[in-house]
Amino acid sequence: MKKRAPLPQEPKPVSLPPEPTRRDFLALAGSGLFIFFPAEAPAESQEPSRLPARQGYPTDFNAYLHIAPDNRVTCLVGKVELGQGNMTALAQLAAEELDVPLDAVEMVMGDTDRCPWDMGTFGSLSIRAFGPVLRGAAAEARAVLLQMAAEHLAQPVAQLQVKDGVVTGGGKSVTYGELVQGRRIERHLEKAPWKPVRSFNIIGKPARRKDALAKVTGKALYAGDVVLPGMLRARIARPPAHGVHFSVGTAGASKIEGARVVADGDMAAALHEHRESAEQALDAFERLSEQLKPGVNEKTIFEHLLKNSPPPQMVAEAGNLAEGEKLSSSVLERTYLNAYVAHATMETHSAIAQVESGKATVWAGTQTPFGLKQQVAQALGMAPENVRVIATYVGGGFGGKSASRQAVEAARLSKATGKPVQVVWDRAEEFFYDTFRPAAVVKIRTGMSGVGRMVMWDYTVYCAGDREAKQFYDIPHQRTLSAGGWGGQPGSLHPFAVGPWRGPSVNTNTFARESQVDILAVQAGVDPLEFRLRHITDPRLRGVLDAAAKQFGWKPGRAHQGRGSGVACALYLGSYVATMAEVTVDRATGHVQVQRVVAAEDHGLTVNPDGARQQMEGSVMMGLGYTLSEGVRFNGGQVLDHNFDSYQIPRFSWLPQIETVLIDDPETPSAGCGEPPIVTMGAVIANAIADAAGVRMLELPMTPARILESLKKGG
Numbered sequence: 001m002k003k004r005a006p007l008p009q010e011p012k013p014v015s016l017p018p019e020p021t022r023r024d025f026l027a028l029a030g031s032g033l034f035i036f037f038p039a040e041a042p043a044e045s046q047e048p049s050r051l052p053a054r055q056g057y058p059t060d061f062n063a064y065l066h067i068a069p070d071n072r073v074t075c076l077v078g079k080v081e082l083g084q085g086n087m088t089a090l091a092q093l094a095a096e097e098l099d100v101p102l103d104a105v106e107m108v109m110g111d112t113d114r115c116p117w118d119m120g121t122f123g124s125l126s127i128r129a130f131g132p133v134l135r136g137a138a139a140e141a142r143a144v145l146l147q148m149a150a151e152h153l154a155q156p157v158a159q160l161q162v163k164d165g166v167v168t169g170g171g172k173s174v175t176y177g178e179l180v181q182g183r184r185i186e187r188h189l190e191k192a193p194w195k196p197v198r199s200f201n202i203i204g205k206p207a208r209r210k211d212a213l214a215k216v217t218g219k220a221l222y223a224g225d226v227v228l229p230g231m232l233r234a235r236i237a238r239p240p241a242h243g244v245h246f247s248v249g250t251a252g253a254s255k256i257e258g259a260r261v262v263a264d265g266d267m268a269a270a271l272h273e274h275r276e277s278a279e280q281a282l283d284a285f286e287r288l289s290e291q292l293k294p295g296v297n298e299k300t301i302f303e304h305l306l307k308n309s310p311p312p313q314m315v316a317e318a319g320n321l322a323e324g325e326k327l328s329s330s331v332l333e334r335t336y337l338n339a340y341v342a343h344a345t346m347e348t349h350s351a352i353a354q355v356e357s358g359k360a361t362v363w364a365g366t367q368t369p370f371g372l373k374q375q376v377a378q379a380l381g382m383a384p385e386n387v388r389v390i391a392t393y394v395g396g397g398f399g400g401k402s403a404s405r406q407a408v409e410a411a412r413l414s415k416a417t418g419k420p421v422q423v424v425w426d427r428a429e430e431f432f433y434d435t436f437r438p439a440a441v442v443k444i445r446t447g448m449s450g451v452g453r454m455v456m457w458d459y460t461v462y463c464a465g466d467r468e469a470k471q472f473y474d475i476p477h478q479r480t481l482s483a484g485g486w487g488g489q490p491g492s493l494h495p496f497a498v499g500p501w502r503g504p505s506v507n508t509n510t511f512a513r514e515s516q517v518d519i520l521a522v523q524a525g526v527d528p529l530e531f532r533l534r535h536i537t538d539p540r541l542r543g544v545l546d547a548a549a550k551q552f553g554w555k556p557g558r559a560h561q562g563r564g565s566g567v568a569c570a571l572y573l574g575s576y577v578a579t580m581a582e583v584t585v586d587r588a589t590g591h592v593q594v595q596r597v598v599a600a601e602d603h604g605l606t607v608n609p610d611g612a613r614q615q616m617e618g619s620v621m622m623g624l625g626y627t628l629s630e631g632v633r634f635n636g637g638q639v640l641d642h643n644f645d646s647y648q649i650p651r652f653s654w655l656p657q658i659e660t661v662l663i664d665d666p667e668t669p670s671a672g673c674g675e676p677p678i679v680t681m682g683a684v685i686a687n688a689i690a691d692a693a694g695v696r697m698l699e700l701p702m703t704p705a706r707i708l709e710s711l712k713k714g715g
Contacts, residue, residue: 071177073105078118080110080391085611086126087210096202097138100165110369110391120368124672143192197666206610223350223365228420233275235282237268242490242637246289253281262416295636312481316470324456324477328447336512338700339631341437347395348425351407355414359386364407365394372404376411399500428642435499440464442512452524465505473535495637506679514568514683527556544578548600552580564691568683574671575603579680585693590708599677600661604668615674616660623681624650
């Protein structure tokens with residue numbers, strides 16, 4: 001076979017200058033002010049004090065700021081940019097407390113040599129938990145700089161003013177850069193005051209995203225864009241199903257000119273400088289596997305989970321269920337189901353690794369660069385300090401890129417070949433190795449008094465986890481149980497790996513709870529919004545419901561004329577959200593068109609209102625997927641969905657009118673804003689469908705076929 005000329009569409013090698021290690025960076029940075037700060041502040045506190053390291057964190061400082069002689073600020077954090085706007089919001093926090101322009105702050109994120117350790121980017125922790133730490137560090141830096149300026153200007157600190165990184169007093173001024181030029185100063189303060197809300201100039205104001213220009217011009221670097229000289233593309237033999245033993249014969253690959261084969265333990269791979277040739281070599285592999293055996297599938301999985309889940313554990317309890325039963329004039333029992341759901345990110349798992357001279361450098365699309373560092377070190381038998389992970393931009397994560405198998409594969413292959421190796425999964429690999437949101441079952445038994453009050457609530461969730469399963473409605477006699485969480489490896493309970501999926505546990509628990517409450521409201525003959533408000537005393541939860549109703553123009557009444565409205569509310573890790581939706585249902589086809597969605601959210605202090613609204617809108621749109629179409633098809637460990645031809649994610653034609661309402665609550669510490677609105681989507685659409693068509697859907701996704709079947713059965 002003749003050697004093929006490079007394809008024109010293949011990217012040219014990217015110039016990647018060597019970066020210093022953190023130790024080298026401190027030694028080589030020259031002049032500048034370094035402020036070190038601790039691992040993480042507790043979410044429930046915004047006290048500007050130096051805090052002890054929490055369990056699991058090193059006693060070393062978690063991150064640092066560098067103020068250069070030119071007055072620019074480099075902020076190095078272990079978090080990564082997944083598209084959620086962390087790069088901008090964290091820069092706003094630093095710029096606000098330092099009193100520098102936002103454009104003067106450069107963010108370096110997720111580089112394990114340059115940035116201190118971080119647990120990962122998930123669970124809305126970046127602003128909720130790490131944000132207070134960053135604000136405290138920036139406030140401390142400003143306080144130290146003011147002390148230095150007071151000495152330089154011969155003025156008391158109280159007489160100084162700061163604007164845009166320039167300190168003025170006594171008719172003279174000095175920049176931060178001038179204060180630190182020619183020397184590096186390391187000072188610590190036990191406490192430094194934070195700016196009061198009334199003095200904010202940057203926090204709480206809309207800000208243009210720092211990654212916007214790079215992304216719209218195509219200059220943003222994702223893992224699949226990194227190309228090194230001499231790099232090989234790898235294609236790896238995969239089993240036909242999870243839990244199936246298979247073997248690979250690689251002799252046929254030798255017919256492909258330039259192809260290399262690596263057989264390393266449990267991995268057999270074909271490598272070539274061109275991906276298409278690597279694919280041809282992979283196709284030449286001979287594969288033998290044991291015969292696939294029928295197993296549970298998407299229809300029988302729920303019975304399997306109920307039979308095999310661990311014993312339920314108590315989550316919360318109040319009153320006495322037997323007493324609640326006596327007080328109940330009617331009792332309602334329902335079972336709610338949800339399917340496995342894929343993350344279905346636009347960017348598949350991608351990485352490139354270069355192993356040479358006893359060291360490894362990995363560029364990866366990952367949510368957990370420091371966790372990946374340990375994985376690579378273990379896989380290669382290296383000391384962790386010899387492994388560097390550089391997190392590129394990530395094209396969607398949602399919890400699915402917390403695991404980074406592709407990067408470990410690239411590192412192993414690079415060590416075996418002595419060449420840089422790129423591993424980019426195709427869509428079938430992405431579905432096969434994705435950690436799905438678990439299929440789950442929720443059983444609820446509720447009792448209502450003769451005056452339309454909920455008096456008894458018995459709730460058990462199987463396999464979704466207990467996050468936000470605890471009841472927040474005012475019900476005197478209640479119990480919440482949980483049997484099994486949202487994580488697990490193949491064969492433990494699920495036929496494949498399951499893990500966190502945007503708002504883990506809470507999507508399942510909210511769908512079941514808010515559907516059950518809606519049914520009770522109908523039985524009581526009470527408007528579903530009014531019914532909820534009767535059972536809520538929490539002022540913040542009432543606040544988001546009132547705000548959503550005002551924006552939506554909520555009107556009581558249920559007509560079942562093909563168009564209907566629904567309401568649902570939820571708590572999510574300190575955030576409060578209420579959602580209302582209007583839908584139309586085609587009774588001839590079962591098709592649902594979501595016409596309008598209003599989401600109101602109170603997450604405390606909003607750092608970037610534009611970013612928060614973008615995240616809310618994204619949650620609403622993504623939520624339509626698990627609500628109306630997304631459910632993984634499988635047979636035992638064999639995943640039957642390989643691409644978007646069978647696994648349908650939301651499309652542009654689905655886009656409803658989305659309206660967001662942010663509750664102004666700046667004195668309350670920030671909670672997450674990226675995940676809360678998604679957790680209500682299943683319930684709010686189910687409730688709107690019930691209003692429009694008079695049928696109650698108890699299983700997600702609510703596909704046209706399921707809706708049509710329910711309509712034929714009369715609800």
